[in-house]
Amino acid sequence: MGFKPKTEEYTSASGNKYVFQTVMPSKWAEILDQITDKHGKILNAKAMPAMLEHVVVQPSGLSLNDFEEWAELQEVTQAAFLFQQQGKR
Structure with a gap:
């Protein structure tokens, strides 16, 4: 029994398409x-780039500044986090 990554296509509220993959x-x-x-609170400045680097696989190489609106960035990174935690959205 070994790790097999799961993938899922995600379409944001504004219609942009992304592909998530579990790590x-x-x-x-890590x-x-x-x-x-130290209290277990998620730090956006670290969490958002981590989701874009490790969980959002398409489009690849996204950074925070590739998003025109905060709402889109927040929606996508939160959805990616939930996908990784649960294996689904």
């Missing part, structure tokens, strides 16, 4: 350690 549990543990403070 290995060991990598996810990411969670990096994106939370």
